[in-house]
Amino acid sequence: MTANQATILGMVFVFLVALSLFLGLRFEACRWMLVFTPVFLVLRMAMNALDGMLAREYQTGSVAGELCNEALDVIGDTICYGVLLFVPQLPDMPVFIFIVLIWMAEYFGVLGKSLPGGVRRHETFFGGKPDRAIWIGAFALLCYIFPGFIEYGGIYISIVCCFVLMTSLVRIKKTLKVAEGKKYESYTWIGR
Secondary structure, eight states, X not given: OOHHHHHHHHHHHHXXXXXXXXXXXXXXXXXXXXXXXXXXXXXXXXXXXXXXXXXXXXXXXXXXXXXXXXXHXXXXXXHHHHGGXXXXXXXXXXXXXXXXHXXXXXXXXXXXXXXXXXXXXXXXXXXXXXXXXXXXXXXXXXXXXXXXXGGGHHHHHHHHHHHXXXXXXXXXXHHHHHHTXXXXXXXXXXXX
């Protein structure tokens, strides 16, 4: 398997997560599909880890590959969890905030790489990408086992939002700490 094949498979699992989550929550006859949501989430995470490992192992990593990987991470999460906006039993605002906070956490993670001490920040406070997969996978299973649990979905997602926000704050703090005492220069496309 190549890194690109793992990336493509990861995107296939993104759509399978979205499909199982949406159909399972939206239509009573398809509720059984919620059982597969955690499975697809785990497979998505595995492919996401594998593509980077393969790229490093076979030295096929590139700037384009890294850009694609980071973009697909946030786009993939948006597709996976954005379908919750189309589930009438769930309030839109917590889901919308959840998606915005995901983008924010990933942005601060990537931003760490371009600042002094440059490293991609993966620290988490139960709100990183694998954590979000666990939270949403658990939500799918709870809604499968206890169909009435969806009524608490807004509260559940709001709690997860707190963890994702804390993850952003942890990443900001770590980035600032690593940059302490190091020279910083700001550049734009027109120069300094």
